[in-house]
Amino acid sequence: MPSQTARPRAIFLDIDGTYADHGLAPAAHVNAVRTARKLGHLVFVCTGRPLSMVPTHILDAGFDGTITGAGARVEVNGEILKDARFEPELAARIVEALDAHHAAYILEAPEALYGRIGVDRRLREVLGPVFAGRPQHDGVLSTDVDPLEDILGPMQYGDDLRNTSYAKVSCFDSPVPLTHLMESFGPNVGLIPSSLSALGDRAGEIFMAGTHKAVGIQAVEARLGLDRADIIAIGDSANDIEMLEYAAVGIAVEGGHPAVLAVADRITAPPAGNGVALAFAELGLLG
Known part of the structure; x- marks a missing residue:
């Protein structure tokens, strides 16, 4: 029985x-987001991706705000509440290592x-075999988006990145285990495993300790005066642990x-089973 909520x-x-x-x-997820918002619920993207990697077609469903960079940047209704980056000296030291x-x-x-x-060539060599076996169609989603282009599309290249301002590092291939670095x-x-588990300990995400979804x-909650008891979070990866623990319903x-x-x-x-739409329905978010 769905758990109805007013x-x-x-x-x-x-x-x-x-x-x-x-x-x-999937269309069912887009429709679920739009229906829930029409009924007065708030729906936010909360992703490890930086904003530069969030496709417009994802945001086109309509959201009340975005949490990107796994909590590093927060935007609500066009207002930027947070935009955290590594301190310059530490950022340079990470790049040097x-x-x-x-x-x-x-x-x-x-x-x-x-x-x-040249990192684009290296990523094609490392990630090409990982993505090669993915299905072209799964019955629900058309998976014709090239995942390599999804990564490389927003890229800017340079010889010296030590002065770059950034919030997170995705490492795809390190000859030395990242735990040693x-x-x-x-x-x-901090360090969490890559969502591409096939890459093992040579890959991972390097982030600012204490920054997570x-x-x-919490920044959105404070700005909008939300009640923690009304917060729901849905996720699947290691960087979703804290938000599922924090939410009233994880x-x-x-x-x-x-x-x-x-x-x-x-x-x-x-997604292939319309899981977000099913969860919305079970929680009574679709009327």
């Missing part, structure tokens, strides 16, 4: 593997992605990261 809720949706797959959202070990990485900022000249960065830097949700996607499944109050289907 009071407005605030729903925070991860993108990849939750709201969308391979950069595309990655370059010294010939790592293939991308620096993520709201305005663009930044990479060293982390020891030199100090307590203000729940921090972004929903994990079937087949998601084990730690996410462990903290979830409910489980829903992946």
Whole structure:
């Protein structure tokens, strides 16, 4: 039985593997977001992607705001509530360490992605085999979006990135395990596994310690005067753990990261099974 609710809720949706797959959202998810908002609920994107990597066709469904960079940047109704970046000295030190070990990485900022000249070729070599086996159609989603172009499209290239302002690093190929590099960065830097688990410990996301999606949700909560009891979050990856723990109702996607499944109050289907729409219906968000 659906759990009907009359009071407005605030729903925070991860993108990849939750709201969308391979950069595309099923029509049922788009319709669910639009219907929920018409009924007075608030719906936000809450993604690890920087704003520069969030496609316009994702946002076209209509959202009340975006939390991007896994909590580094928060925008509500056109107002930027937060735009956190690494301190310049630390940012330069991270870049120097990655370059010294010939790592293939991308620096993520709201305005663009930044990479060293030639990193596009390296990423094609590393990620090509990972994406090669993906289905072209799964019955619900048309997966004709090239995931490599999804990454490389917003890229800007340079020889020296030490002075770049950025909020997060996605490392796709490091000859040295990233856990070893982390020891030199100090307590203000965190590391989570890459969502591309096939890459192992040579890949991961380097972020500002203490910055995560729940921090972004708290910024929205404070600005809009939300009640934490009315917050719902849906996600599937390691960077969704804190937001599912923080939400009154945390929903994990079937087949998601084990730690996410462990903290979830409910489980829903992946995008191919219209999981976000099913969860909305079960919670009474669609009327």
